[in-house]
Amino acid sequence: MTTVWVPSDSSARAVGADEVAAALAEVEGVSVRRNGTRGMLWREPLVEVETDRGRVGYATVAADDIPALLEAGMLSGADHETCIGVVDEDPWLTAQDRVSLARIGVAEPTDIHAYEAQGGWAGLRRAVELDPADVVEEVVASGLRGRGGAGFPTGIKWRTVLQARDGGADQAFVACNLDEGDSGTFADRILAEGDPFTLVEGMTIAAVTVGATEGYIYCRSEYPDAIARLRDAIAVAAEHGYLGDDVAGSGRSFRLQVRVGAGAYICGEETSMLESLEGRRGEVRAKPPIPALHGLWDSPTVVNNLLSFAAIPMILADGGEAYAARGVGRSRGTQVFQLAGNIARGGVYEAPLGITLRELVEDIGGGTRTGRPVRAVQVGGPLGAYLPADRLDVPMGYEELAEAGGMLGHGGLVVFDDTVDMARMARFAMEFCSVESCGKCTPCRIGSTRGVETIDRITSTPAGAEGRDQLFVLLEDLCATMTTGSLCAMGGLTPVPVRSALTHFPEDFGGSPR
Amino acid sequence: MARAGRQQTEELTPRSARAEMTREISQRHAGERGPLLEILHAVQAEHGYIADEDVMEIADLLNLSVAEVHGTVSFYHDFRRRPAADHEVHVCRAEACQAVGAAELWAAAEERFAHREDVEVREVFCFGNCALGPSASIDGRLRGRVTVDDLATAESGWSR
Numbered sequence: 001m002t003t004v005w006v007p008s009d010s011s012a013r014a015v016g017a018d019e020v021a022a023a024l025a026e027v028e029g030v031s032v033r034r035n036g037t038r039g040m041l042w043r044e045p046l047v048e049v050e051t052d053r054g055r056v057g058y059a060t061v062a063a064d065d066i067p068a069l070l071e072a073g074m075l076s077g078a079d080h081e082t083c084i085g086v087v088d089e090d091p092w093l094t095a096q097d098r099v100s101l102a103r104i105g106v107a108e109p110t111d112i113h114a115y116e117a118q119g120g121w122a123g124l125r126r127a128v129e130l131d132p133a134d135v136v137e138e139v140v141a142s143g144l145r146g147r148g149g150a151g152f153p154t155g156i157k158w159r160t161v162l163q164a165r166d167g168g169a170d171q172a173f174v175a176c177n178l179d180e181g182d183s184g185t186f187a188d189r190i191l192a193e194g195d196p197f198t199l200v201e202g203m204t205i206a207a208v209t210v211g212a213t214e215g216y217i218y219c220r221s222e223y224p225d226a227i228a229r230l231r232d233a234i235a236v237a238a239e240h241g242y243l244g245d246d247v248a249g250s251g252r253s254f255r256l257q258v259r260v261g262a263g264a265y266i267c268g269e270e271t272s273m274l275e276s277l278e279g280r281r282g283e284v285r286a287k288p289p290i291p292a293l294h295g296l297w298d299s300p301t302v303v304n305n306l307l308s309f310a311a312i313p314m315i316l317a318d319g320g321e322a323y324a325a326r327g328v329g330r331s332r333g334t335q336v337f338q339l340a341g342n343i344a345r346g347g348v349y350e351a352p353l354g355i356t357l358r359e360l361v362e363d364i365g366g367g368t369r370t371g372r373p374v375r376a377v378q379v380g381g382p383l384g385a386y387l388p389a390d391r392l393d394v395p396m397g398y399e400e401l402a403e404a405g406g407m408l409g410h411g412g413l414v415v416f417d418d419t420v421d422m423a424r425m426a427r428f429a430m431e432f433c434s435v436e437s438c439g440k441c442t443p444c445r446i447g448s449t450r451g452v453e454t455i456d457r458i459t460s461t462p463a464g465a466e467g468r469d470q471l472f473v474l475l476e477d478l479c480a481t482m483t484t485g486s487l488c489a490m491g492g493l494t495p496v497p498v499r500s501a502l503t504h505f506p507e508d509f510g511g512s513p514r
Numbered sequence: 515m516a517r518a519g520r521q522q523t524e525e526l527t528p529r530s531a532r533a534e535m536t537r538e539i540s541q542r543h544a545g546e547r548g549p550l551l552e553i554l555h556a557v558q559a560e561h562g563y564i565a566d567e568d569v570m571e572i573a574d575l576l577n578l579s580v581a582e583v584h585g586t587v588s589f590y591h592d593f594r595r596r597p598a599a600d601h602e603v604h605v606c607r608a609e610a611c612q613a614v615g616a617a618e619l620w621a622a623a624e625e626r627f628a629h630r631e632d633v634e635v636r637e638v639f640c641f642g643n644c645a646l647g648p649s650a651s652i653d654g655r656l657r658g659r660v661t662v663d664d665l666a667t668a669e670s671g672w673s674r
């Protein structure tokens with residue numbers, strides 16, 4: 001029997017992995033197994049054949065290609081134009097510093113023995129032996145900052161919840177933000193589908209530390225595969241004693257469940273997510289109070305992004321210092337970057353913070369998929385800035401990007417070639433805000449609609465026409481009102497992509513005012 | 515008010531089979547914390563959409579006002595108040611897909627299916643498939659690198 005691996009990741013499935021798996025299953029002497037993706041999405045479906053040399057990969061395989069590949073000797077790892085050699089030796093993978101992605105794409109995602117064999121549960125085992133305050137200090141020492149966008153130090157957040165518990169709060173909760181609504185981001189999804197135990201372990205460490213007995217994963221409904229995989233993983237982890245009444249033999253109890261969103265971008269904002277988890281309209285809450293003190297059902301709550309939780313097992317296993325040894329400035333550790341949009345080699349790439357945008361887009365991403373010049377890169381999701389091609393030398397760090405007028409956000413990079421119309425993208429930013437605003441505050445709800453109208457008027461008014469300059473003033477006024485007057489960053493940051501498009505690409509608006 | 519009115523009619527007319535089913539489904543989740551979204555998902559999975567009588571039933575069971583339940587249903591894009599069309603074409607219109615032609619794909623989908631009442635074309639903002647766009651979900655199945663021709667292929671696979 002030859003074992004052949006075909007990813008079950010939903011991006012791989014979206015380009016035919018299930019059909020490939022079905023075709024291979026028909027072949028005599030082949031046993032098909034389904035792994036997560038390795039993260040080299042442009043190569044999906046990437047089929048891996050187990051050989052004496054290791055697992056040999058064949059890229060972008062279609063079901064129709066199977067007969068020819070078999071003919072060429074695929075089952076013995078023979079060379080072929082689609083063959084990429086031994087996958088573990090592929091330079092795109094070996095050049096990464098995979099901490100959170102350490103186990104992705106190798107085994108079946110819910111194979112708990114494989115997880116353990118690859119170093120899983122070591123962090124949890126250490127965490128249950130330490131004093132909770134020492135676990136928190138380990139996370140503080142790691143310098144880990146929230147990967148959901150705001151970049152708040154995770155250890156400080158945990159410390160706040162722990163102190164509230166020590167101060168007498170009788171319940172605490174742990175909640176994972178798996179809403180991942182930003183265009184150009186998919187790292188949460190890939191980890192949830194491909195290595196769900198890493199999230200389970202990270203959340204369980206948080207729970208035993210702050211004394212939470214219940215946890216929730218709030219997953220967007222657009223991710224049905226992730227939802228199913230996480231539910232399976234939770235059941236398997238409970239069967240093996242990593243969840244339930246006696247977590248890893250610690251005598252402490254923790255139960256975890258997945259809750260499904262219902263198609264609302266704003267529910268990724270943490271207070272909106274809490275409202276939604278409690279079963280209401282996802283309208284944002286005014287802060288303060290912060291969720292760490294008054295979160296789910298008014299109890300102290302750890303709310304973290306999936307990637308923040310996914311860094312925790314390693315931090316506990318190897319120590320906070322080991323994580324903090326990576327990075328740049330005040331941005332410590334690694335980031336799972338997501339290379340998206342018009343890019344030749346799209347996928348997930350984990351590297352220490354501080355790598356430059358240019359390295360990611362050009363060297364690693366290989367430039368555009370269309371082969372045309374890069375014109376703009378949107379960094380950090382729909383609320384992030386558009387950076388022009390001559391500004392790509394910025395190091396990827398929180399402060400470094402802020403200085404360049406951008407933000408790291410959730411680490412997604414969306415590449416555009418020179419055919420992009422930046423006035424259209426600016427209009428889209430406003431349109432998106434008007435569609436997805438929760439409606440609670442006026443600057444966001446009404447301002448975004450006025451923004452769409454104003455940009456339409458600018459682009460439909462000929463250059464030099466009377467009143468055109470005033471439209472730019474009006475747009476800037478709107479941006480200022482939204483920035484300062486919105487209740488949350490949805491309305492508050494929508495002006496960022498708009499202004500960056502105006503600043504760097506005025507020609508697309510028919511020229512900026514005199 | 516709504517609740518009192520409901521109880522009166524209850525004595526006169528027996529609950530419909532649908533309402534019975536909705537109550538049964540809702541009861542399965544009623545013991546959980548903050549169960550409303552879970553219930554709405556389950557009810558929609560059963561009936562295909564959420565009708566007025568479902569809203570009343572759920573409100574009654576959870577001891578919420580009808581307005582509160584209705585307000586929650588109407589907030590979220592996923593919940594539908596009418597039966598679904600036979601076919602669903604959901605096209606991603608978000609930035610990463612726009613970078614590789616989503617605007618054209620969206621326009622083509624709208625145009626191609628404009629005359630078909632049995633096809634629902636809906637915009638979606640990101641499926642998390644942003645490296646292999648443009649993305650669309652056709653009858654619930656996610657696809658990447660979708661071309662305008664793929665829409666025609668999908669349509670030819672549907673029997674009228």
Ligand SMILES: Cc1cc2nc3c(=O)[nH]c(=O)nc-3n(C[C@H](O)[C@H](O)[C@H](O)COP(=O)(O)O)c2cc1C
Binds near residue numbers: 147149270309488
């Ligand atoms: C409009 C908006 C959308 C957001 N969407 C997400 C999201 O999809 N996922 C996420 O983790 N954080 C999102 N955030 C950030 C959260 O509010 C919050 O900062 C985060 O979940 C905290 O976890 P972290 O500290 O681990 O990043 C969003 C914020 C805003 C304002």
Ligand code: FES
Binds near residue numbers: 183608641
């Ligand atoms: S932007 Fe289209 S799938 Fe993410």
